Amino acid sequence: MEDTIKKIQLNDLHIALGAKMVPFAGYNMPVRYSSDIEEHKTVRAGVGVFDVSHMGEFMVTGPKALELIQKVSSNDASKLVNGQAQYSCLPNEQGGIVDDLIVYKFNDEKYMLVVNASNIEKDWAWINQHNTMGANLENISDDISLFAIQGPKAIEAVQSLTSVNLSEIKFYHFVVGEFAGVKDIIISGTGYTGAGGFEIYVKNKDAEKVWKAIFEAGKNMNIKPIGLGARDTLRLEMGYCLYGNDINDETSPLEAGLGWITKFTKDFINSENLKKQKENGINKKLVGFVLQEKGIPRAHYEILNAQGVVIGEVTSGTMSPSMGIGIGLGYVQTDYASPGTEIFINIRNKTFKAKVEKTPLYKG
Template sequence: MKTTPFTQKHINLGAKMHEFAGYNMPIEYSGINDEHVNVRTGVGVFDVSHMGEFWVKGPKALDFLQHVTSNDVSKLTPGKAQYSCLPNGKGGIIDDLLVYYYEPEKYLLVVNAANIQKDWNWCVKNNSFGAELENTSDKIAQLAIQGPKAIEVLQKLTPVNLSEIPYYSFTTGEFAGISDVIISNTGYTGAGGFELYFYNEDGGKLWDAIFEAGKEFGIKPIGLGARDTLRLEMGFCLYGNDIDDTTSPIEAGLGWITKFTDNKDFIDKKLLLEQKENGASRRLRGFILEDRGIPRHGYPIENADGEVIGEVTSGTMSPMMKQGIGMGYVSTSYSKFDSEIFIRVRNKALKARIVKLPIYKA
């Protein structure tokens, strides 16, 4: 298995370790519920160094990105980030990703760990524009410091005014005595916070500085288990569960990152525009169980007559709500908000209700 600059720290801290996307990653430390609540109410640190990073450079960088991604990259200005996806040429999704506009003719793509090679091959295959592509996934590490107290912890370690970095914006500056750290106001928890990008060799120093600065705020390391429950409460998609090569961005409720502007001729544009105009046969929806139980990936979704109308893609017991919550694709005729649906859990049909995202509303 691959390791990150922090793997030994996780082991020394007693984390429950498991393979994820080929990496030896921490699943939990003090327990998923405890870690989850600590992020929602305080501050926690995630090792997300397994994520992939590609540089896209040169005079043809924008042309290339406008072709391979669904969102309108031309709307970005330096220091801004954008959520997007890579359409697969068949109406599905190669991956979802972040696009950072680093400086003129230079962009950073951040992709999911399990898809690094697939994404890289796709980008190379579709680079008929002559953009300069560089896969730096093995050189760049990443920590996500999330929670309402994250800004107080991190501000102690940088001269950069973090309160001046809006959501989905970033800057590059000194952090914990390390130069050229990318400080990004993005995140996958809905609890606020920042993501830091830096070279592997600076990881140990940075980790130690953050945990020292966070002592007074009850900072804790957080595993991938709580990362999953946090993102699910927000209704954020997880690639491989809620979106994949068989799901379209229109079905997944990602029409807002799929731009059909005249200046953008992207892969699957015609197919996805037809789907948007004619309507998809299914929609990804969030739901809350009204009966006691825990929905899981793959459980059938039924109507009141017991007919299967969809399938759960992600499910858990919400640590904040103490209710079963989830997401799943349902037939469009059953997709209206506040509709009653049933989740087949073992041999019981448990009543649930479709809700607007986010599922957890603080």
């Protein structure tokens, strides 16, 4: 049987670096190089680099570009200025989410959508299906590598590689410039760690050169390659949603706490029904929680109230490397969603006390 797992551009380089490679979202990906905890702490305190080239990128161009984006996405992309990015989601017609994504605006007729690796084909089909206005669409996912340089020392580590003043790139803004001697690289003040830093979009042909330059420039900062294991614990400490775990085709953006990216100032797919849901109120809500005793919550574990009645389910959980305690996200009945509420997690038929907390869970 033919091996259908895709390889990112630097697959062999990660193997040479000693990465443990695992299939993830249809790609062979580095999950760790040393240990998840060590890599997590490197990013929180210093600087680390993730190869997240499995992510998908679609270009939307032409005079109808914004019209299409406004129709398929929940946030209001008309508010973007050139060089700004926006977190958004693609609502489906049943009240759930096709995917969450980032919209980049280059100019009035040029946008880039960055989508989750596991949803590239699904999203591409969905957006094309709704492209009744004739915007130009191009799927460039297989041509682009994406490196996330994350951590408080990110600027210090790589500023020498570019004449762009990295400290002037605001959160969720980007610049197209020269980086490591390569022209037209997108340097974006985004990331999935809450530790600060950048994501840089590079053509595959330049990927190895740029990766090596980053590590050479940052070696005095003790820069390290970081795997997907630490990416998951970092995003969970911040309370960031992971598609397939915390949000999916059945979860409403309002239930997922994504009301802030759901703008009813415009019409979009299923906006009428979501507006009604907002007016009528929701029955369940995604919350962050912190265990009050030692234990590790995992996806699909039951969430109970003090009487032992099931009131929800964990969607993501881990032992927080920064806090040294179990943390997680999960859906609970709305009555139990307020910060400070005591809940219980059923871990292997034993109940562990937890408290609902406002995200980010790690206040660092």
